[in-house]
Amino acid sequence: MYLSIAVIFEIAVAISASHAQGFTKLWWTVATLASGAIATFFLSLALLTFDVGVGYAIWVAVSGVGIVILGALFLNQTLTWNKFGGIALVVGGVTGLQLSGAA
Incomplete structure (x- = not known):
């Protein structure tokens, strides 16, 4: 649960x-910093379990995907077959890490 919140x-x-835009827009800058603090807080709670x-890799990978x-979907960026x-490689790698940590 905590990791999901951290990802969001x-x-x-x-x-x-x-x-x-390089921290030149005040409210977007505030949103960036506040979101970062909240994400880090919930990541730290997730890392208790x-x-x-493994936890950090999952956080980074799922967030990146x-x-x-x-x-x-929303920013008109291209989603290519290479992406x-x-x-697929990221998901496979994180799955492998999670499975290796479960043993």
């Missing part, structure tokens, strides 16, 4: 940062 706020960081390497997909392949 990490995605919000990326979207806010893209609108902050995950190995730090979410950002790519939302960028394609789909990259997403």
